[in-house]
């Protein structure tokens with residue numbers, strides 16, 4: 001039986017560990033957070049897509065969580081699913097990858113397959129990760145196999161999960177690629193071999209940069225379409241009828257999450273650091289998408305003005321404050337800069353989100369500590385304005401529109417009317 005250690009038990013690592021346990025592998029989920037490990041071993045999941053029942057099934061199948069890196073010694077395969085955040089100056093923070101690699105280097109036995117899954121710039125596996133894993137005592141491709149395999153999980157996606165999302169693998173040697181392919185084939189339907197680790201790393205950044213740039217494209221088009229009195233939402237629906245050569249992206253209040261706003265910056269940083277020039281598409285997309293929540297604030301100002309109201313003193317209800325629908329993840333959520341700007345303008349901000357019982361918004365005047373209103377429809381009825389940010393599946397949007405005297409729909413879900421304004 002394959003003994004697997006998955007380092008990092010977050011949004012990516014936990015579902016992967018449980019899918020492997022379901023397939024009959026002996027799995028240890030290693031994490032540095034003792035409280036998280038205790039919680040997982042007690043059968044309580046912290047991830048939306050992993051129910052307590054699924055975790056219980058994993059525990060029954062032999063999955064266990066641990067903080068003890070000594071478990072790496074007995075592993076046949078090690079997956080690394082640690083975060084890859086940005087530093088304060090916007091560069092890649094490889095600290096978690098480096099510390100995981102050092103822990104592996106201290107314990108790894110010859111014959112082990114080590115795979116990095118964290119999203120990072122091309123070259124990380126070879127230049128940063130492998131030297132720390134191998135040290136002076138081991139050689140890649142003979143003693144230890146090392147590969148990169150991008151994590152493509154899409155939290156909240158009911159159709160595509162770990163098993164049926166094709167997995168790209170690229171090793172530091174052809175033998176490493178084959179070892180990674182054979183490993184994933186045990187519990188993933190389709191495994192795709194990249195030419196090498198750099199190509200697998202680049203594939204992931206291409207996927208996320210593609211989304212980032214296309215979201216920015218429609219967010220920019222939305223601005224001038226509004227001024228030209230063109231319904232861009234309708235234009236997108238029409239374009240989307242073309243059966244080839246077009247993929248629909250729709251405007252919104254900005255991008256969020258751990259991936260889209262962060263990963264392209266890894267690539268542009270790498271290009272600038274190594275080659276000295278800018279990856280202009282990414283820089284422009286970041287500029288447009290970062291400004292999107294502030295544009296929403298401006299459009300709310302305009303809508304309130306039409307209703308003869310000032311933002312200053314208006315009560316504004318934000319509906320859905322996570323970074324995308326049907327998840328509880330608040331990372332990089334555009335709701336934060338929007339709430340901050342509205343508060344700066346003197347609005348009284350409240351919110352509803354069943355996934356987020358309480359919410360902290362840092363503003364210039366200190367942290368705003370908010371609690372979700374209980375009844376979104378009643379609160380909408382009492383607010384001067386409602387901003388629909390994330391259309392969680394639990395919302396009855398028509399009822400929300402009927403309850404609101406002014407609703408700004410940032411997702412194009414409602415037909416415009418006297419009270420419903422669409423971005």
Ligand SMILES: NC(=O)c1ccc[n+]([C@@H]2O[C@H](COP(=O)([O-])OP(=O)(O)OC[C@H]3O[C@@H](n4cnc5c(N)ncnc54)[C@H](O)[C@@H]3O)[C@@H](O)[C@H]2O)c1
Nearest residue numbers: 008009010011012031032082083084096099100118119151
């Ligand atoms: N969340 C997503 O939707 C998603 C999708 C695709 C790819 N990714 C990528 O996957 C990687 C992981 O993201 P995530 O969302 O799962 O992060 P996360 O923050 O949810 O989880 C990471 C976990 O790793 C643990 N950790 C950090 N350093 C550690 C170390 N040195 N040793 C052991 N554990 C450590 C943390 O305690 C945390 O529990 C990132 O590179 C991310 O870009 C994420």
